[in-house]
Amino acid sequence: EVQLVESGGGLVQPGGSLRLSCAASGFTFSNYWMSWVRQAPGKGLEWVANIKQDGSEKNYVGSVMGRFTISRDNAKKSLYLQMNSLKAEDTAVYYCGRDGPPIDYWGQGTLVTVSS
Amino acid sequence: SYELTQPPSVSVSPGQTARITCSGDALPKKYAYWYQQKSGQAPVLVIYDDDKRPSGIPERFSGSSSGTMATLTISGAQVEDEADYYCYSADSSGNQKVFGGGTKLTVL
Numbered sequence: 001e002v003q004l005v006e007s008g009g010g011l012v013q014p015g016g017s018l019r020l021s022c023a024a025s026g027f028t029f030s031n032y033w034m035s036w037v038r039q040a041p042g043k044g045l046e047w048v049a050n051i052k053q054d055g056s057e058k059n060y061v062g063s064v065m066g067r068f069t070i071s072r073d074n075a076k077k078s079l080y081l082q083m084n085s086l087k088a089e090d091t092a093v094y095y096c097g098r099d100g101p102p103i104d105y106w107g108q109g110t111l112v113t114v115s116s
Numbered sequence: 117s118y119e120l121t122q123p124p125s126v127s128v129s130p131g132q133t134a135r136i137t138c139s140g141d142a143l144p145k146k147y148a149y150w151y152q153q154k155s156g157q158a159p160v161l162v163i164y165d166d167d168k169r170p171s172g173i174p175e176r177f178s179g180s181s182s183g184t185m186a187t188l189t190i191s192g193a194q195v196e197d198e199a200d201y202y203c204y205s206a207d208s209s210g211n212q213k214v215f216g217g218g219t220k221l222t223v224l
Contacts, residue, residue, distance in 0.1 A: 035213070044218040045151070045159065045202050059211045062117055095158060102149040102204060104170070106158040 002026040002105045004096050009110030016086050022079040022096030022107060030074040033099035036081050038092035050099055086114045118207035120216035127222040134190040136219045138203030141184055148186035149204040150179060163188060193223045
């Protein structure tokens with residue numbers, strides 16, 4: 001059974017940093033692109049970033065470029081999102097997803113709140 | 117930046133056909149995907165590659181795409197189909213992924 005479990009969310013002040021993790025199981029992690037998607041409270045889904053199987057290609061939505069970094073560790077079957085210079089508008093539930101494409105399996109999400 | 121446009125809401129009676137549209141300039145060249153999201157839950161893929169249905173998704177869900185518009189059709193909508201629906205695709209380069217703004221489907 002495919003499972004994705006996010007962790008690392010929490011409350012952080014504007015300008016602060018946070019690192020999200022996603023632990024994968026039930027499939028060959030190194031065979032898949034992986035993605036992060038976020039959803040602000042009461043709002044729609046927003047694709048944030050994705051990363052190729054070997055980490056050699058990464059793509060980001062414009063609003064996080066230069067502030068967020070996606071990475072992965074295939075040996076640990078884990079996906080990461082390093083978030084720096086956080087803004088109030090980054091407040092959201094962050095989901096990791098297995099990206100076939102498309103994103104066919106999702107975690108349950110981790111809440112990031114950026115507030116003073 | 118690339119955008120996909122959906123109607124904010126669609127309402128049908130149980131048993132009627134619901135159609136949700138998604139427009140985007142790159143859709144003639146890029147596949148459309150559709151997700152269902154119920155309140156407090158993670159999204160679920162209901163249509164991939166424009167018109168294919170994942171295993172476990174009821175046959176009443178179907179998809180089509182023509183020109184710059186993709187359509188999700190729910191034939192004989194059920195009360196349990198009430199949810200937010202999102203289309204998903206990529207820009208012409210394939211590097212920027214994007215979700216539509218979402219459509220709230222009401223079945224009552």
